[in-house]
Amino acid sequence: MTIKINHIAIATNDMGAGVHFWGELMGLPLDKKRIVEDEGVEVAYYRAGDAHVELVRPIEDNGVQRFIDKRGAGIHHLCLEVDDIAATLAHLAQAGARLLNETPKQHPDGTQFAFIHPQSTGGVLIELYQLPT
Amino acid sequence: MTIKINHIAIATNDMGAGVHFWGELMGLPLDKKRIVEDEGVEVAYYRAGDAHVELVRPIEDNGVQRFIDKRGAGIHHLCLEVDDIAATLAHLAQAGARLLNETPKQHPDGTQFAFIHPQSTGGVLIELYQLPT
Numbered sequence: 722m723t724i725k726i727n728h729i730a731i732a733t734n735d736m737g738a739g740v741h742f743w744g745e746l747m748g749l750p751l752d753k754k755r756i757v758e759d760e761g762v763e764v765a766y767y768r769a770g771d772a773h774v775e776l777v778r779p780i781e782d783n784g785v786q787r788f789i790d791k792r793g794a795g796i797h798h799l800c801l802e803v804d805d806i807a808a809t810l811a812h813l814a815q816a817g818a819r820l821l822n823e824t825p826k827q828h829p830d831g832t833q834f835a836f837i838h839p840q841s842t843g844g845v846l847i848e849l850y851q852l853p854t
Numbered sequence: 855m856t857i858k859i860n861h862i863a864i865a866t867n868d869m870g871a872g873v874h875f876w877g878e879l880m881g882l883p884l885d886k887k888r889i890v891e892d893e894g895v896e897v898a899y900y901r902a903g904d905a906h907v908e909l910v911r912p913i914e915d916n917g918v919q920r921f922i923d924k925r926g927a928g929i930h931h932l933c934l935e936v937d938d939i940a941a942t943l944a945h946l947a948q949a950g951a952r953l954l955n956e957t958p959k960q961h962p963d964g965t966q967f968a969f970i971h972p973q974s975t976g977g978v979l980i981e982l983y984q985l986p987t
Contacts, residue, residue, distance in 0.1 A: 723903070724880060724881070724882060724902050724903070725902050725903025725904075725905070726859055726862070726902050726903060726905050729859070729862065729932055731976060731977070731978055732977075733976045733977070735976065738976055739976050742974070742975055742976060746945070746946060746949055746951065747857060747934075748857070749857055769857050769858050769859050769934065770856070770857070770858025770859060770904070770905075770935075771858075771903070771904070772858070772859050772903075772905070776976075792925065793977050794976050794977035795972065795976070795977030795978050796929045796932065796977075796978055799862055799929065801880075801902065802903075812879070813879060816879050818879065839928065841875070842875055843864060843866045843868065843871055843872050843875060843909075843927050843928070844864070844865075844866070844926050844927035844928030844929075845864055845928050845929055
């Protein structure tokens with residue numbers, strides 16, 4: 722099994738400040754920026770090597786907004802790419818890890834994803850990704 | 855200028871749980887694990903693609919321990935590799951960013967590093983690295 726960092730997601734209520742810092746000051750290339758209605762967020766993906774910094778701005782009162790209300794803006798989750806997400810989830814479940822998704826969900830582009838609860842990871846919300854082949 | 859993620863640092867008071875999760879459950883290869891007396895921490899570096907997940911356990915009452923006391927265990931900082939850290943710091947300072955190190959410090963292996971205050975980055979403590987050539 723190979724594992725790599727796919728992205729770091731940063732929760733913010735100020736997309737303009739994020740765009741200023743990551744795009745203008747740090748000079749990272751913007752890959753895409755769009756509203757994801759289903760999840761109630763605006764996202765912006767900045768490329769950093771073969772990974773991304775993802776800015777996430779809640780556009781409704783959802784989990785990302787509650788995260789910001791509780792802890793302030795900052796890193797929301799770490800996303801790791803795995804080869805076989807179903808096998809990884811089964812392995813983690815068998816070891817007693819607390820999963821937020823017991824089976825993978827799927828993005829429109831075919832990427833499968835699932836979250837592991839911070840309680841089982843030392844305080845880090847971890848998203849797993851399996852990219853479409 | 856190219857920028858890539860060098861590592862994600864996770865603050866913890868329980869290195870055993872971190873080693874269990876990242877090493878045993880997720881299966882990431884351990885590159886090194888050691889006490890850094892000067893900084894009052896024990897660190898463990900797990901390889902994830904061409905980046906690392908770095909576990910940091912305070913062994914005295916320092917900034918990492920205060921972070922855990924305040925926010926709980928979890929992601930402490932994001933480290934980005936840059937080509938020219940002095941130029942990046944000068945550029946950030948000119949733009950009014952709050953730097954924790956105005957000039958780079960140096961690790962024994964020659965890596966230059968400096969931190970940017972979360973106030974200027976949308977809540978993320980960012981470390982910059984320039985690797986030795």
